[in-house]
Amino acid sequence: MSRILVPTLALALLTTIAAAPVAAQTNHDEALWVNATVMGRISGPLVYFAEVQPRVTDGVSRLSQVLLRPAIGYQISPAVTVYQGYAHVIEPLENRPDRSEDRLFQQxxxxxxxxxxxxVQSRTRLEQRWRSDGDGMSLRARQMMRFEYPLAPGTRRVAALGSVEGFVGLKSADWGGVTGFDQVRTFVGLEIPLPGTSTLEAGYLNQTRDASGRRVDMAHVASLTLFVRL
Structure with a gap:
């Protein structure tokens, strides 16, 4: 187990360090991301999830993205599940047709x-990305480590949450994408139990992205995620 955990933690740490280039100009933004995810079992080891996530940026004034992301998974063991999924991303643009992105991903x-x-939980995702405003496929890897600490006894309790996710571009395309460090997301918040086995996660997410011209884009995000478990 430690042979896998140590490299995973090392990747998260390295991407966090890489997220703060020396002497780079940092542009700040405030945003709101709301995520609703439904998940459950299809039959036997087959499981699924489906999520929708609108993102409001530019000082929480403009809908900048809507993500639709379903996936089907196979539970190899009680601890490990593999998924094949698809994501469709819509980006509304002023006075122009909306831009869209299609992704296949393995998780x-x-x-x-x-x-x-x-x-402690690990999530590893590989994404193949195509966008409507250009040709070619971009390839990106994502690694997230998530940490949960109960604040009260019992299985249905409020818990403190923390996570870090590093994004690394493996292949760019004509429309964009990067090769090398892309971004890092760091989250701190609470998991709040809801009726049944559903939960609400609320907190602060910091998104730090590499940009052109020795520039860093940093978003300060109020994050709300509803997990409906069926």
């Missing part, structure tokens, strides 16, 4: 286990 989620009361 592995791994419930690593506990360190004392701290629960």
């Amino acid at each position: 592995v989620t791994w419930n690593v286990g506990k360190i004392g009361q701290l629960e």
